[in-house]
Amino acid sequence: MAESKTTISLCVPSPDEWEYRQKLYLDYDSTIHNAPYGDNGIDGVWFMSEEWLRGMFENLQNKSPANGQDWYAYILADGEPVGEVMIMPRNDNLVSIVIHAEQRGKGYAEIALRLLCEKAFDEFEMPYLIDEFPPERVKAERLFTKVGFVRENNQVLRLTRESFKDFSK
Numbered sequence: 001m002a003e004s005k006t007t008i009s010l011c012v013p014s015p016d017e018w019e020y021r022q023k024l025y026l027d028y029d030s031t032i033h034n035a036p037y038g039d040n041g042i043d044g045v046w047f048m049s050e051e052w053l054r055g056m057f058e059n060l061q062n063k064s065p066a067n068g069q070d071w072y073a074y075i076l077a078d079g080e081p082v083g084e085v086m087i088m089p090r091n092d093n094l095v096s097i098v099i100h101a102e103q104r105g106k107g108y109a110e111i112a113l114r115l116l117c118e119k120a121f122d123e124f125e126m127p128y129l130i131d132e133f134p135p136e137r138v139k140a141e142r143l144f145t146k147v148g149f150v151r152e153n154n155q156v157l158r159l160t161r162e163s164f165k166d167f168s169k
Helices: 019-026 028-034 050-060 108-123 138-147 161-167
Strands: 008-011 071-077 080-088 094-099 128-132 156-160
Touching: 008 108, 019 050, 019 080, 050 071, 071 108, 080 108, 094 108, 108 138, 108 161, 138 156, 156 161
Parallel strands: 094 128
Antiparallel strands: 008 071, 071 080, 080 094, 128 156
């Protein structure tokens, strides 16, 4: 679990809060799980310009997956960004979670994923969420199954609203 007395929350960043995402995606150790994506098609590292990020964050303001719109938030630990989460309804309710490499192993991912699921099911009334990654990503597999996701095939894990509520009791 998260370090004692650490408060974990999700916060939609304003267009002026773009710098953390740029830092996160330029960090090789934080994004290697996205290989072979990224700018060079090898290591998952992306360069995102200030202009592009400001535009992205502007577009994310007041969005709701309930309306088929992507939803993005920073993961905050005591008010400081340590990662990000996203729900992408246009991609079959795919979720994404990235914790900066320096912040891993502190329990932030599990709390953030639970908060994301609560938001998706309670506020956005989504029927299910998925993520896609191979079973060889053992730590990701452990995290998602801890929260209640069930592997459907070699690539997809799914969590329904009903099973999350049952699993969270």
